[in-house]
Amino acid sequence: MDILQVAKRANVSTATVSRVLNGFPGVRPKTLARVRRAIEDLNYVPNPNARSLRVGRTRLFGLIVSDVNNPFFPELIDAFESLAVAQGIEVIFTHTNYDPVRLDNCLRRMIERSVDAIAVMTSEIEEESLRQAAKAGVPVVLMNQHKLVGRYPTVLVEYATGFREALDHLLALGHRDIGFIAGPQSLNSARGRMDAFKTALKTHGLRLRAEWVATGDMRVEGGRAAMEKLLNCRPRPTAILASNDLMAVGALQTAHQARVGVPKELSLIGFDDVPIASMVHPALTTIRHPRREVAARAFAALQQVLRGEALASNVILHPHLVVRESTGPFLGKKSKSLHSKRLTRNRDQKQS
Amino acid sequence: MDILQVAKRANVSTATVSRVLNGFPGVRPKTLARVRRAIEDLNYVPNPNARSLRVGRTRLFGLIVSDVNNPFFPELIDAFESLAVAQGIEVIFTHTNYDPVRLDNCLRRMIERSVDAIAVMTSEIEEESLRQAAKAGVPVVLMNQHKLVGRYPTVLVEYATGFREALDHLLALGHRDIGFIAGPQSLNSARGRMDAFKTALKTHGLRLRAEWVATGDMRVEGGRAAMEKLLNCRPRPTAILASNDLMAVGALQTAHQARVGVPKELSLIGFDDVPIASMVHPALTTIRHPRREVAARAFAALQQVLRGEALASNVILHPHLVVRESTGPFLGKKSKSLHSKRLTRNRDQKQS
DNA sequence: CTGAAAGCGCTTACAG
DNA sequence: CTGAAAGCGCTTACAG
Numbered sequence: 202m203d204i205l206q207v208a209k210r211a212n213v214s215t216a217t218v219s220r221v222l223n224g225f226p227g228v229r230p231k232t233l234a235r236v237r238r239a240i241e242d243l244n245y246v247p248n249p250n251a252r253s254l255r256v257g258r259t260r261l262f263g264l265i266v267s268d269v270n271n272p273f274f275p276e277l278i279d280a281f282e283s284l285a286v287a288q289g290i291e292v293i294f295t296h297t298n299y300d301p302v303r304l305d306n307c308l309r310r311m312i313e314r315s316v317d318a319i320a321v322m323t324s325e326i327e328e329e330s331l332r333q334a335a336k337a338g339v340p341v342v343l344m345n346q347h348k349l350v351g352r353y354p355t356v357l358v359e360y361a362t363g364f365r366e367a368l369d370h371l372l373a374l375g376h377r378d379i380g381f382i383a384g385p386q387s388l389n390s391a392r393g394r395m396d397a398f399k400t401a402l403k404t405h406g407l408r409l410r411a412e413w414v415a416t417g418d419m420r421v422e423g424g425r426a427a428m429e430k431l432l433n434c435r436p437r438p439t440a441i442l443a444s445n446d447l448m449a450v451g452a453l454q455t456a457h458q459a460r461v462g463v464p465k466e467l468s469l470i471g472f473d474d475v476p477i478a479s480m481v482h483p484a485l486t487t488i489r490h491p492r493r494e495v496a497a498r499a500f501a502a503l504q505q506v507l508r509g510e511a512l513a514s515n516v517i518l519h520p521h522l523v524v525r526e527s528t529g530p531f532l533g534k535k536s537k538s539l540h541s542k543r544l545t546r547n548r549d550q551k552q553s
Numbered sequence: 554m555d556i557l558q559v560a561k562r563a564n565v566s567t568a569t570v571s572r573v574l575n576g577f578p579g580v581r582p583k584t585l586a587r588v589r590r591a592i593e594d595l596n597y598v599p600n601p602n603a604r605s606l607r608v609g610r611t612r613l614f615g616l617i618v619s620d621v622n623n624p625f626f627p628e629l630i631d632a633f634e635s636l637a638v639a640q641g642i643e644v645i646f647t648h649t650n651y652d653p654v655r656l657d658n659c660l661r662r663m664i665e666r667s668v669d670a671i672a673v674m675t676s677e678i679e680e681e682s683l684r685q686a687a688k689a690g691v692p693v694v695l696m697n698q699h700k701l702v703g704r705y706p707t708v709l710v711e712y713a714t715g716f717r718e719a720l721d722h723l724l725a726l727g728h729r730d731i732g733f734i735a736g737p738q739s740l741n742s743a744r745g746r747m748d749a750f751k752t753a754l755k756t757h758g759l760r761l762r763a764e765w766v767a768t769g770d771m772r773v774e775g776g777r778a779a780m781e782k783l784l785n786c787r788p789r790p791t792a793i794l795a796s797n798d799l800m801a802v803g804a805l806q807t808a809h810q811a812r813v814g815v816p817k818e819l820s821l822i823g824f825d826d827v828p829i830a831s832m833v834h835p836a837l838t839t840i841r842h843p844r845r846e847v848a849a850r851a852f853a854a855l856q857q858v859l860r861g862e863a864l865a866s867n868v869i870l871h872p873h874l875v876v877r878e879s880t881g882p883f884l885g886k887k888s889k890s891l892h893s894k895r896l897t898r899n900r901d902q903k904q905s
Numbered sequence: 906c907t908g909a910a911a912g913c914g915c916t917t918a919c920a921g
Numbered sequence: 922c923t924g925a926a927a928g929c930g931c932t933t934a935c936a937g
Contacts, residue, residue, distance in 0.1 A: 204931060214908045219932055229906060246665050250611065251930035253602040254913045269627040270828065279621045282647060291666055293643050295634060313598050314643055421832045447832075454834040476622065477829050480773045480799075482806040556915060566924045571916055581922060603914035606929050 380438030424451025464529030712749035732790030776803025816881030835878035
């Protein structure tokens with residue numbers, strides 16, 4: 202009964218100590234000072250369990266992502282957590298390893314822990330799993346789940362914007378023959394990226410040749426294999442976009458091994474802008490996924506729901522092209538024999 | 554008063570429901586079945602706050618690392634969390650961004666949340682910060698804090714083992730002139746690695762030439778700069794070890810740019826075996842830091858302390874060499890003009 | 906402006 | 922083998 206100690210020392214009731222603790226107005230300055238003094242002297246810290254039991258809120262948020270080992274997520278986690286900490290909220294973080302069953306478990310665990318709210322930042326979500334959160338009255342915010350848009354607050358990322366910028370860039374460099382390394386079409390995100398790419402292509406009046414599309418597993422290895430296929434095409438695309446950076450990195454390695462110069466003979470663009478994108482050589486031109494922003498909006502949405510405010514509408518964020526060294530001018534069919542001057546560009550230079 | 558509902562439905566007292574919930578022996582099978590039934594029917598889940606308030610334990614562990622964005626940590630976090638979940642323990646995870654003040658805050662937050670135990674997996678730790686945990690009676694386990702070894706259970710990683718294996722490998726390939734890319738000597742881990750390298754060198758009867766040591770910031774950029782310096786040495790080392798993989802990756806890029814072939818003209822070895830190590834080209838030979846094991850031992854140590862068992866002694870783990878493609882035979886001074894046959898090796902092949 | 910008292914939902918001696 | 926009851930440490934109407 203620790204608040205009692207403080208109360209005794211300050212010569213007040215526990216109710217008053219509680220008021221001071223929670224910053225309620227209407228405590229006489231003298232009393233306030235006395236209570237503060239006692240808290241200080243006793244080095245008193247309130248018991249969060251007792252508080253939660255009483256109030257019904259834990260100031261605990263859940264954050265579920267697909268995969269900690271995927272370099273896409275750390276920034277998102279970091280951003281989410283930083284915001285939480287700034288508000289005195291703690292976050293229980295976990296990952297599903299892309300497994301829908303694990304997602305179900307994660308949600309259950311968090312609900313049983315009575316978190317106040319949950320952000321689900323995975324690519325695949327079964328609506329059935331979310332129902333338990335709804336039933337328990339725990340607000341949930343999602344990322345990029347177009348199918349569930351009306352039913353759960355969702356942060357959407359408009360891939361098309363990024364692909365449009367990427368194509369603008371490639372066309373300006375003289376490319377017209379553009380290939381694509383897709384991800385498994387069973388994955389929401391991979392399918393969304395493929396669709397967005399096709400749309401952007403159409404906008405620019407280009408057509409996608411079926412043989413210029415290869416599919417990989419969204420990991421480096423998949424990018425390698427896909428690139429092998431694309432390099433064997435005749436005619437060969439002069440520029441290739443990948444569904445994510447990891448596959449672009451794999452593609453880059455295969456190009457190296459096949460002695461196909463990037464960007465001299467082939468331009469390459471990734472997606473996400475994970476840290477590795479700027480670490481490879483040549484540094485990858487890529488479309489940056491605004492994941493810190495996604496985390497921030499998701500967090501804000503949860504707070505809004507908790508305050509009982511209605512969400513205005515879903516948030517739509519846009520990825521943008523980051524030009525680095527893996528894209529360059531198309532030098533014509535004879536480029537292989539030419540020793541073109543090496544292009545120098547600033548890393549991290551952004552295209553407007 | 555939800556356990557009461559269950560009790561009513563099963564026609565028992567709340568005490569009995571609690572016994573069933575906690576798997577206490579000595580409940581009559583019939584009663585047991587009735588209670589289980591009621592729990593099932595009502596979809597009852599105990600309130601963790603009430604339980605914690607009563608019992609004084611939260612089944613919450615804290616995990617503090619230096620940096621989520623550092624590719625070293627995800628595996629460690631993953632391993633720690635998986636073990637926790639398997640025991641019905643939730644983990645609050647946070648990072649200090651290498652800032653001692655933040656570590657202090659992180660510890661305070663976790664203690665105020667009344668976590669049961671804390672694993673501190675950062676490279677820099679002020680003992681002062683740990684005192685608050687001691688005062689609050691929260692067990693703490695550390696990673697690689699040699700100075701605090703007697704006072705806190707610690708998981709140690711014996712860097713020397715890894716460097717010895719690396720040198721064995723290089724010597725077998727014919728190298729004798731070996732350089733080193735160090736980290737800032739203000740960092741515990743960087744200093745430890747440097748010392749271990751020197752020791753290993755001495756064991757092999759080699760001497761370190763001062764001009765063959767360059768210092769970087771433990772990031773890719775630092776590796777680039779350090780490599781530039783080393784490439785300008787005359788004579789030049791024929792093999793270089795880096796304090797971590799990120800710097801090795803930077804070094805690799807600089808070698809590429811300077812048209813120094815790896816491993817043909819220069820062998821390169823990293824440290825840690827982060828995911829990027831096997832993604833670059835050539836794939837990095839590196840010393841694998843056993844971080845999943847570190848996490849597992851740290852977790853086990855915490856559990857042991859919580860059970861009131863004394864720790865036998867500190868845990869010592871050993872890193873081992875993983876041979877990939879960035880190391881090869883020393884081909885003599887004239888190697889630059891030779892077109893030596895390309896070595897093929899399996900990626901991920903381990904040296905025994 | 907402040908206090909007395911109920912109650913959040915559990916667990917655990919204690920008694921039988 | 923089971924129950925009645927106290928109590929973990931807070932917050933919050935309610936009363937004054």
